[in-house]
Amino acid sequence: MYLALKHFHITCVVLSGCGFALRGWWSLSGSPLLQARLTRVLPHLVDSCLLGSALGLAWMAAQYPFVHAWLTAKVLGLLVYIGLGSVALKATRPRAQRAIALLGALATLSWIVSVAVSKNPLGWLAWL
Template sequence: MYFALKHLHVTCVVLSILGFTLRGAWMLSGSALLEHRLTRVLPHVVDSLLLLSAIAMAVMIGQYPFVAGWVTAKVIGLLAYIVLGAVALRRGRTLALRAAAFLAALAVYAWIVSVALLKSPAGFLVYLGAH
């Protein structure tokens, strides 16, 4: 059961970032597709499955926020990603602010994935300090 959940989770990770990247490109180009009903609903479905699968796996392996550092880091990263994504796709007042938030959200997303792969709260940041 765990591996099925992990497969679902990883699939949703990929679908989520692909969808966010596409919506970010549409935002930067001013495309009306950003307002399409499917564009507004599908990310919530994918992200809900992503979150539910993460919670189920955390329970199965006994790794919880504020207990396991890497899980705590992922939750904090997720909150940052959500805020940056909201600024990028909806809340940013200028195109420059939206573009900056979009790039920052992509960087945070990459960091979250690296935290998950390395099981380290620093994620890929650990390599930036290594010489």
């Protein structure tokens, strides 16, 4: 059961990250696809599955944020990712600001993934 949930979680990470990158691109290019119903609804569904699977994995593995440093790092990174992502997709923000926020959010996402893979709270920052 754990392995199936882990694979589901990883699939949700990939779908969420790719979907965010695509919506960021559409935001910068002014694409009308950003306003499509599916574009507005699907990310919430995927991210809800992502969060639910993350909570399930943490419970099954008995590893919790603020107890295990790498999970704490992931949760804090997630907050940064959400903040940058909201700036990146906000149509009222200047295009340059959205582009910088998009790059920052994608870099943060890659760091979160590196923390998950390495179980090191520094993630790829440990190599610097």
